Amino acid sequence: MEAAIEEKTIKIKESNDVVTVRREAREYAEKLGFNLLEQTKIVTAASEIARNAIVFGGGGIARFTTIEKPDKRGLQISFIDHGPGIEDIEAAMKDGYTTGGGLGLGLGGTKRLMDEFHIRSEPGKGTSVTIVKYL
Amino acid sequence: MADAIGKNYQKIISEKQDIIRDEWLKRLKVALEYQKDILTEKELNKNLDGFMTLFLKTIRSEEKDLLSGKEWKELKEHLSQIIQKWASQGFSIRETLSFLLTFERVLFERIREELGKEERENLDEFTGLEELLTELEEFVAEQHVKNREEIIARQQREILELSTPVVTLWKGILAVPLIGTLDSARTQTVMETLLQKIVETGSEIAIIDITGVPAVDTQVAQHIIKTIDAARLMGADCIISGIRPQIAQTMVALGVTFDVVTKATLADAFSIALKRLGFEIKEDRREEK
Ligand SMILES: Nc1ncnc2c1ncn2[C@@H]1O[C@H](COP(=O)(O)OP(=O)(O)OP(=O)(O)O)[C@@H](O)[C@H]1O
Numbered sequence: 001m002e003a004a005i006e007e008k009t010i011k012i013k014e015s016n017d018v019v020t021v022r023r024e025a026r027e028y029a030e031k032l033g034f035n036l037l038e039q040t041k042i043v044t045a046a047s048e049i050a051r052n053a054i055v056f057g058g059g060g061i062a063r064f065t066t067i068e069k070p071d072k073r074g075l076q077i078s079f080i081d082h083g084p085g086i087e088d089i090e091a092a093m094k095d096g097y098t099t100g101g102g103l104g105l106g107l108g109g110t111k112r113l114m115d116e117f118h119i120r121s122e123p124g125k126g127t128s129v130t131i132v133k134y135l
Numbered sequence: 136m137a138d139a140i141g142k143n144y145q146k147i148i149s150e151k152q153d154i155i156r157d158e159w160l161k162r163l164k165v166a167l168e169y170q171k172d173i174l175t176e177k178e179l180n181k182n183l184d185g186f187m188t189l190f191l192k193t194i195r196s197e198e199k200d201l202l203s204g205k206e207w208k209e210l211k212e213h214l215s216q217i218i219q220k221w222a223s224q225g226f227s228i229r230e231t232l233s234f235l236l237t238f239e240r241v242l243f244e245r246i247r248e249e250l251g252k253e254e255r256e257n258l259d260e261f262t263g264l265e266e267l268l269t270e271l272e273e274f275v276a277e278q279h280v281k282n283r284e285e286i287i288a289r290q291q292r293e294i295l296e297l298s299t300p301v302v303t304l305w306k307g308i309l310a311v312p313l314i315g316t317l318d319s320a321r322t323q324t325v326m327e328t329l330l331q332k333i334v335e336t337g338s339e340i341a342i343i344d345i346t347g348v349p350a351v352d353t354q355v356a357q358h359i360i361k362t363i364d365a366a367r368l369m370g371a372d373c374i375i376s377g378i379r380p381q382i383a384q385t386m387v388a389l390g391v392t393f394d395v396v397t398k399a400t401l402a403d404a405f406s407i408a409l410k411r412l413g414f415e416i417k418e419d420r421r422e423e424k
C-alpha cells in the first residue's frame with residue numbers, strides 16, 4: 001500500500017486563489033493516478049466551483065479529500081461559502097442560466113464532468129458543493 | 136547559544152505539561168480565530184502534542200548548548216512542517232507566530248505560578264528558556280517569509296507566462312499563443328492586445344493557439360468567445376489551434392463550443408490562413424533518381 005494522501009483545506013478568497021485550487025486539484029489527481037483526461041476534467045470542474053464560491057459566495061474554503069473504500073478510490077473536493085446562497089437551485093443548474101453575465105455552464109457542466117455532484121444551499125446562509133471522481 | 140535549563144524548570148514543565156498544553160490550545164484557538172474548517176481539531180492536537188514532546192526532549196537534552204543537539208533539530212523540523220502547511224493554506228505571519236507566542240506566555244505563567252516566593256525573585260535561569268524560544272520565533276518568522284516568497288515567486292512565474300506577445304506570422308495573419316494557467320485578468324489583457332493589433336495591422340486572420348493551456352473552463356472559454364466576436368466585428372476571422380484531445384473532451388462535457396474553425400496544430404491553422412488569403416503552398420520537390 002502506498003502512503004495515504006493527506007487531506008487539505010485551503011482558503012479561497014481572491015480570484016487568484018482559483019489558480020491555487022486548480023494546481024492543488026491537478027496535484028491530487030496526479031498523485032491518485034488519474035489519467036490526463038480525468039485530470040483535466042477534475043481541474044476544470046474545481047475551477048468552476050471555486051470561482052462560483054468566490055464570485056457569488058464571497059469566498060470560502062476548498063477541501064481536498066481522498067476516498068479510500070475497499071471497492072473504490074477517488075478524489076472528493078468540497079467547496080463551502082457563507083454567501084447569499086442560491087434561491088432556485090434547479091434554475092441555477094440549467095445550462096445558460098447566469099446572474100453574473102457568464103455562460104451559465106459552470107454548475108451543469110461540472111455535474112457532467114464529475115461522477116458525483118452534490119449541492120446544498122440555503123438563502124442567506126451559503127452554499128456547499130461537493131464533487132467526486134472515481135478512479 | 137542557549138544555556139541548559141534548570142532542573143526545577145524541567146520538572147515543572149514536564150509535570151504540568153498537560154495543563155500547559157490545554158491552556159495553550161485554548162489561547163492559540165483564540166489567537167487564530169480558530170475555524171475547524173481550515174484546521175481540524177485532530178491536526179491541531181497533533182501539532183501541539185508533537186511540539187510538546189520535542190520541546191521537552193530538547194530542554195532535557197544533555198548538550199551544553201541546547202541549539203547544537205539533535206533534539207533541537209527535530210523540534211525545528213516539526214515546526215517547519217507545520218508552518219509550511221499553514222503558509223500554503225494562507226495563514227498570515229501573525230497567525231503563524233501565535234503558535235509560539237501563546238505557548239511562551241502560557242509556559243512562563245505556569246512556571247511563575249509553581250515557583251516558591253524566593254525562587255520567583257531570582258529568575259535568571261529563565262534565560263535558557265527565553266533564548267530557546269526567541270530562537271524558535273526567529274526561525275518561524277524566517278521560514279514563514281521564505282514559504283510565502285516561494286508562493287509569490289510561483290505566482291509571478293504563472294503571471295509572466297501569460298504576458299504572451301501577439302506575433303505577426305505573415306502580412307494579414309496574427310497569432311497569439313496562450314500559455315499556462317489562465318486567470319481572468321490575464322486572459323483579458325492578452326485578448327485586448329490581440330484586438331488592438333488587429334486594428335493596427337489591419338489583419339484578416341487571427342490564430343489563437345491554446346496548446347499551452349492546461350484547462351479551458353467557462354471563464355477562459357468566454358474570453359475566447361468574446362474575442363472571436365469582437366474580432367469579427369473588426370473584420371478579422373479567428374482560428375483556434377492546439378486544442379488537445381483531453382481539452383476538447385472536457386469542453387464537450389462542459390458544453391462550450393467555439394463557433395469558428397479549429398485546427399489541431401498551429402501549423403495547420405497557418406496553412407489554412409495562407410490559403411484563405413489566396414496563397415498556395417507547394418513543396419519544392421526536386422526529382423530524385
Ligand atoms: N456559490 C454560489 N453562491 C451563490 N450563487 C451561486 C453560487 N454558485 C452559483 N450561483 C448562482 O448560480 C448561477 C449559475 O452558476 P454557473 O456556474 O452555472 O454559471 P455562471 O457562474 O453564471 O457562469 P459560468 O460558470 O458559465 O462562467 C450563477 O450565475 C449564480 O447566480
Ligand SMILES: [Mg+2]
Pocket residue numbers: 048051052102105106107353
Ligand atoms: Mg460559474
